Amino acid sequence: MxxxxxxxxxxxxxxxxxxxxGLAACAGPGGGSSGTDSGSSPSALATSGTVKGTVSFAHWRAEDKAVIAGLIKAFVKKYPDAGVDQDISPSADYQSTALRRIQGSKTGDLFTAFRGAQFEQIVKAGVYAPLTGADVVGKYQASLITPGATKGVQYGLPYQLVFxxxxxxxxxxxxxxxxxxxxxxxxxxxxxxxxxxxxxxxxxxxxxxxxxxxxxxxxxxxxxxxxxxxxxxxxxxxxxxxxxxxxxxxxxxxxxxxxxxxxxxxxxxxxxxxxxxxxxxxxxxxxxxxxxxxxxxxxxxxxxxVAPITTTAAKAKYQGVFNTTFILGVNSASKVQPAAYAFLEFLSDPANAGTYANGTGQHVTVQGVFNTTFILGVNSASKV
CATH class of the missing domain: 3.40.190.10 (Periplasmic binding protein-like II)
Structure with missing residues (x-):
């Protein structure tokens, strides 16, 4: 939503x-945090420890594969004892099969989720290692990551800002x-x-x-x-x-x-x-x-x-919509949690998030990122 x-x-x-x-504000339906019961209690997130082992990164954006591969090379240079394998499924398949695949850490030590129903389903299953209190959360614009939280707990971090x-x-x-x-x-x-x-x-x-x-x-x-x-x-x-x-x-x-x-x-x-x-x-x-x-x-x-304005100019409240999605989370059952968390931190560094944004044409929710791929301008003569 x-x-x-x-x-x-x-x-x-x-x-x-x-x-x-330039085209004014974004708006639209939904957006608050979920009221879903968390179900089983996931284990605490291991934010420290030796960064080693191969992290399975499950997501649905095949078009981002090359850019992420480049980031993985830089990550491995920083952490020679670690590695990352991308596990990519088409978006439609990911929506229907992700929970089954990542539950028990069969894949997806670090994984993504769609906002809304899938996120809530994964929270309820206890797959997320809660991120509340972790340093990485502070790297994001707080107003944009609420779809990754429920009942005051931050389980995932929405990475993409989509218009x-x-x-x-x-x-x-x-x-x-x-x-x-x-x-x-x-x-x-x-x-x-x-x-x-x-x-x-x-x-x-x-x-x-x-x-x-x-x-x-x-x-x-x-x-x-x-x-x-x-x-x-x-x-x-x-x-x-x-x-x-x-x-x-x-x-x-x-x-x-x-x-x-x-x-x-x-x-x-x-x-x-x-x-x-x-x-x-x-x-x-x-x-x-x-x-x-x-x-x-x-x-x-x-x-x-450019969005269709379906009413008169006087009655139009909004000129566009946005949402945040591609919710990054660490698997509570992962055997390489320190490495998975380290890769999450790596992706959340403004320099690396900027590389992702400019390489894929995506906007991101990480603070301090300047996306040069697509820049909208404010009209200097605008009355609004």
């Missing part, structure tokens, strides 16, 4: 991250006559019409990819919903998908249909990323996590983040 962030809070956030913000907003080819937008982001629904539809008239596919949407097809929903509901925790309240039954605000969102999805690429409901993320990277689409409806993929395909054009 995404988290609420008003314009002023966003500016503070991005300043702390070494980023400016669940469409990427925009700003060259295409310029050619369509739009030099600033639309501030209302009519303006957004006008942008799409103008992109279409210039021969672009207005929105490249991965409708055939379950993991990414729903990314657009985050921004479609952010200004329609009656509260920021709308998805949590749908799950609890307090809100329903037959409520007026949700039906309005579905109607607006219908209005977007003519602007998607052909056969959109069967399109993969790879296919639409290629379409966007070739300069044939104005918007790519995924999120900031796809920036590196676009650049890897050879795209040279500048891009930014």
């Amino acid at each position: 995404t988290r609420p962030l008003d314009r002023r809070a966003a500016l503070r956030l991005f300043a702390a991250s070494g980023l400016g913000l 669940n907003m469409p990427l925009a080819n700003t060259d295409a937008l310029d050619k369509a006559g739009h030099t600033s982001a639309p501030t209302d629904w009519d303006g957004f539809l006008k942008l799409l019409d103008d992109l279409k008239s210039k021969g672009y596919t207005p929105i490249a949407w991965p409708g055939g990819d379950t993991a990414n097809a729903g990314q657009l929903l985050n921004t479609m509901v952010m200004n329609n919903a009656p509260s920021d925790d709308m998805f949590t309240k749908i799950e609890s039954g307090e809100y329903k998908v037959t409520d007026d605000w949700f039906l309005k969102t579905l109607e607006q999805y219908g209005e977007l249909t003519p602007y998607f690429q052909a056969r959109a409901t069967g399109s993969t993320t790879d296919a639409v990323t290629q379409l966007f990277a070739e300069g044939k689409a104005g918007l790519l409806a995924v999120g900031s996590f796809q920036m590196a993929g676009v650049r890897a395909l050879g795209a040279k054009f500048p891009f930014d983040l």
Whole structure:
């Protein structure tokens, strides 16, 4: 789930991250710590001891493999008696099988988790070695790591700061006559019409990819919903998908249909990323996590983040969404805990986190990291 962030809070956030913000604030549903019972009691974390042995690092980002491999080489140079093997699964598989695989430390001395249900499930199973009180926690921006905590205990550290907003080819937008982001629904539809008239596919949407097809929903509901925790309240039954605000969102999805690429409901993320990277689409409806993929395909054009504003400018509270995920944790059953913790500390060092951020195109939650891959700017003439 995404988290609420008003314009002023966003500016503070991005300043702390070494980023400016041009399109205003991020926001969205959910975000608090879980109330999940921790179930079994995990063992205390071994933060000291000889750093030796091979650490299994379980995660789902195959696209980060080379960058992480480079960091592992530097880690091994610092700790010659230690090593790290990456155990990588596709994200969909990781969501369904990670707990079974990491429980008992079959793999994943250091592992990642998705925020929300998977994190809560792993906490309940007692797999996390609690990090509360460990020095590494202080390396992170406190406001961004709450999805890795529950009942006052920090079990994991969300490493990635993700903006669940469409990427925009700003060259295409310029050619369509739009030099600033639309501030209302009519303006957004006008942008799409103008992109279409210039021969672009207005929105490249991965409708055939379950993991990414729903990314657009985050921004479609952010200004329609009656509260920021709308998805949590749908799950609890307090809100329903037959409520007026949700039906309005579905109607607006219908209005977007003519602007998607052909056969959109069967399109993969790879296919639409290629379409966007070739300069044939104005918007790519995924999120900031796809920036590196676009650049890897050879795209040279500048891009930014542009979210649909589904209401009037006067009623719009938010202009985007963000969340933190890729929750790093140490396995309570690991036989090489000191080495696993040492690698967690290594990844959390600002210099190394910066290497990861710039090498993968990801933003991170570690304090003092300046990401040079994608920098948003604040307009000097802005009235806000």
